[in-house]
Amino acid sequence: DQQVKQNSPSLSVQEGRISILNCDYTNSMFDYFLWYKKYPAEGPTFLISISSIKDKNEDGRFTVFLNKSAKHLSLHIVPSQPGDSAVYFCAAAGGATNKLIFGTGTLLAVQP
């Protein structure tokens, strides 16, 4: 049972344009959401997070939007750069254990 889903396994975007990565979740106990970025041969690194009391969090070129009623979050990267090419994982935490549940990842390719 995949509680956190990233339905797009890959996304290709032109440099300078907006990248939008989507994530859906099923567990209403989740109250904290994160995005991680992973380059090949490296471990995931934390990118940005959002608490369920907010609907938007911005950090430079990265913005995360949370729609609690739809159980949906998205990561916007504007403008996209070739160095953003990586696998992006969304993750959710909450409930009794507070352990992180990860999505399956989306491979973003930013074309120069």
Next chain:
Amino acid sequence: KAGVTQTPRYLIKTRGQQVTLSCSPISGHRSVSWYQQTPGQGLQFLFEYFSETQRNKGNFPGRFSGRQFSNSRSEMNVSTLELGDSALYLCASSRGLAGVSQFFGEGSRLTVL
């Protein structure tokens, strides 16, 4: 400050063998979590150790086990390896119980032939 260190980085085993992977957390971190990453499955939680005790466990068979030592270093063991165990095994550490403040190592890439 040294990051999370995992050894070995790459290894090849054959079906039926067993493997032990090691993880040294960031100094001062007491929680170590293990994840399996495979194409199409994302990062799947294996287990978490805190102060030498297993605190959380994912949905993996009993062939997957782990332990944590008094210095917070952790090992995970997979016995009777199967082809499907080929994956990147990631370790993450955090100061308190794992959740939203984990730092990941680079992973151990296991190939089972």
